[in-house]
Amino acid sequence: MITIAVDAMGGDKGPKTNIAGAALAVRQYPDMRLVFYGLEHEVKPVLAQYSELAASVFHPCETATQMNEKPSQALRLGRGKSSMWHALEAVRTGEADACVSAGNTGALMAMSYFCLRMLAEAERPGIAGIWPTIDGEGLVLDIGATIGADASQLVDFAVMGAAMFRALYHVERPTVGLLNVGVEDVKGLEEIRKAGHILREVQSEVLDYKGFVEGNDIGFGKVDVVVTEGFVGNIALKTAEGTVRQAAFMLAAEIKKSLPAKIGYLLARGAFRRLREKVDPRRVNGGVLLGLNGLVIKSHGGTDAQGFASALRIGYEMAKYKLLEKISADLRYFHRSKPDFSLLQEKKE
The missing domain is CATH 3.40.718.10 (Isopropylmalate Dehydrogenase)
Known part of the structure; x- marks a missing residue:
């Protein structure tokens, strides 16, 4: 199984699009295991709509990083609390093989750097x-x-x-x-x-x-x-x-x-x-953040379900081929x- 941590709150359209994309990805890759992070009252009702995601795991979080937040502000307010941070932390601790987020690019870069650090060689x-x-x-x-x-x-x-x-x-x-x-x-x-x-x-x-x-x-x-x-x-x-x-x-x-x-x-x-x-x-949606001590894929914030599924596919393949x-x-x-x-x-x- 390849486990991917999903920042369900990221992107312009939030959980509705991200979770729909996740359902598409799981249909294509049955050995993909998903762990969602987000605000409980927004994520759980959407997850319940997709039987394909019944085996997935959900972790409630206190906050969600906003698309217009400055990286320094997002790091200060979201460190240890936001769905983006917890999804990255799952990669750091080994709970997940990769993290996928459609959230704020600057915030994702800052949090990835502080949470995962750089590879020794990069x-x-x-x-x-x-x-x-x-x-x-x-x-x-x-x-x-x-x-x-x-x-x-x-x-x-x-x-x-x-x-x-x-x-x-x-x-x-x-x-x-x-x-x-x-x-x-x-x-x-x-x-x-x-x-x-x-x-x-x-x-x-x-x-x-x-x-x-x-x-x-x-x-x-x-x-x-x-x-x-x-x-x-x-x-x-x-x-x-x-x-x-x-x-x-x-x-x-x-x-x-x-x-x-x-x-x-x-x-x-x-x-x-x-x-x-x-x-x-x-x-071809999904940019891979290279050089970090963990796999992080940045989905376009304005993509739809099909685009988010593509980002999950890239995360899956990058993890599978080490x-x-x-x-x-x-x-x-x-x-x-x-x-x-x-x-x-x-x-x-």
């Missing part, structure tokens, strides 16, 4: 997101956890992202690229160039470094794992999501303008349906393989 956390590509799916990290990462942190992200890609897609040696303003070695910020030098120098069995990639390479799947720091990664993610919505709106508007366009849509609606399914953010063990082993191997690694970590002047 310096800073990163959020890895699944990205639809032309031929399948890739990973992008960091998409919002660490702003302004240095070279050694970017290298760690590359190693952790490759480990996650192997766990999800069973690829022995994932290809990795650093997001940059051009593919030439002389381009980009100094820290990106340093990270590229380190990744080129180490002949690693855990990843295949392909050099710099540009923003328009992400969706075409030029590499399996695209590495960047959190500021750029988050902007790239939001830009891609906005572009998809913009294209869908513009296409719908054009179809309505003429009868031939409507007929054309009817003839091609099967292709449109498949395209919509491929870029549906609910299918992602933490893979990350720790890969980081140790990578650092050992570069004896002069510290020489390229000098502080910025």
Whole structure:
């Protein structure tokens, strides 16, 4: 059995959506055991509506972290009390293999750091997101956890992202690229160039470094794992999501303008349906917080039941394929393989 701790109160829609998504996930994975944390008067009536969740466990909590709370405030008010904290604590104590929350991202990062701490081999956390590509799916990290990462942190992200890609897609040696303003070695910020030098120098069995990639390479799947720091990664993610919505709106508007366009849509609606399914953010919902001493999955706060079920699926698969063990082993191997690694970590002047 894979046990997942669920922050039932997280997200824009709260227990109703989270629990409905949990029921969908349990139907798909009968060996998934769920432990819910939340306010009793809000969670128990919803749980009672789903027979699939009869075997799940519920723990009442005193408070719930609000979506608009600052991380420091959420940590101060919710530490030891909130549903988010208790779900994370279940991972720390070993009661659960992973935690899934659709709650406040900043609060989840802060609580995860203080509750679980970092892996001994990792310096800073990163959020890895699944990205639809032309031929399948890739990973992008960091998409919002660490702003302004240095070279050694970017290298760690590359190693952790490759480990996650192997766990999800069973690829022995994932290809990795650093997001940059051009593919030439002389381009980009100094820290990106340093990270590229380190990744080129180490002949690693855990990843295949392909050099710099540009923003328009992400969706075409030029590499399996695209590495960047959190500021750029988050902007790239939001830009891609906005572009998809913009294209869908513009296409719908054009179809309505003429009868031939409507007929054309009817003839091609099967292709449109498949395209919509491929870029549906609910299918790949769930960012994994990497580098922590425990598995934490951040679901989009505005997702629906299907999207939350996807986040639970990712948590299930990461636990089943022992992602933490893979990350720790890969980081140790990578650092050992570069004896002069510290020489390229000098502080910025």
